[in-house]
Amino acid sequence: MKHYANPMSPNSRKVAAVAQHLGIALDTKVVNIPAGETRQPEFLKINPNGKVPVLEDGNFVLWESNAICQYLCDQKPGNALLPTNPKNRADVTRWQSWELAHWDPACASLIWENLLKKGFTGQGPDPAAVKAGEDKFHTVAKVLDGHLKGREYLVGSSLTLADISVAAYLMYAQPAKIPVEGYANIKRWLANVEKLEAWKKTAPQGMNAAAE
Ligand SMILES: N[C@@H](CCC(=O)N[C@@H](CS)C(=O)NCC(=O)O)C(=O)O
Structure with a gap:
C-alpha cells in the first residue's frame, strides 16, 4: 500500500504509527508541503482537498487519516487498536x-x-x-x-x-x-x-x- 505523507505532518504520523504498530509495511511517498506539492494537479487527482495523508491500495484511494487508520486495522483482524465490541x-x-x-x-x-x-x-x-x-x-x-x-x-x-x-x-x-x-x-x-x-x-x- 502506498502512503502519501509528510514526516512533519501529525495526520501522516497517525497512519505511519498505526501501520508500524500493526506490522504493516507501507510504501511511503513523501509529499513536500512547503514546496506546494499538495496543490499540484497530479496530487489533487488523488486528494482534491490537497492534504496528506492519502493511502492507495490498488485502485482504492482513501484520504482522511482516521479513515485510513481504521482501514489499516481491518487488514489485521483481532488487533486491539480497533475493538470489535x-x-x-x-x-x-x-x-x-x-x-x-x-x-x-x-x-x-x-x-x-x-x-x-x-x-x-x-x-x-x-x-x-x-x-x-x-x-x-x-x-x-x-x-x-x-x-x-x-x-x-x-x-x-x-x-x-x-x-x-x-x-x-x-x-x-x-x-x-x-x-x-x-x-x-x-x-x-x-x-x-x-x-x-x-x-x-x-x-x-x-x-x-x-x-x-
Ligand atoms: N482531516 C484531515 C486533515 C489533513 C491535513 O490537514 N493535512 C495537513 C498536514 S497535517 C496537510 O496536508 N496540509 C497541507 C496543505 O494544507 O497544503 C486528515 O485527518 O487527514
Missing part, C-alpha cells in the same frame, strides 16, 4: 470525531501562530489569535483531562486508535506552546503514548533526540 468501537469513533471537530482546530491554531506562520509568511504570532487559540484549547483540554481522570487510555483499558488520533497534534505541544501544563491527566496519558515503539519510530528526524 460495538460499544468500544463506537467509542473509538467518538473520540476520533471529537478530535477532528474540536481538538485539532484548537491545537492547529497554536501550531500555526507559534510554529509555522513565520516560516510560511515571514510574520510572527498575532497575540489576539494566540489568545483565541489558547482559550479554545483550554475549553477542549478540560474535556479530555476530565475524561482521562483515573484512566490510562481513552477507550477501555488498552491502547486504541483513539489515543493515537488525539495524541497526534501534541507532538508539537512544546514548540507550538500548546498549554498542556496544568493538565496532569493529559500529560500522564501522553507520556504513555510517547513510550510506544511505534510512536518513537515515526517521530520526525531529530524530534526524539530533542525531547530526550
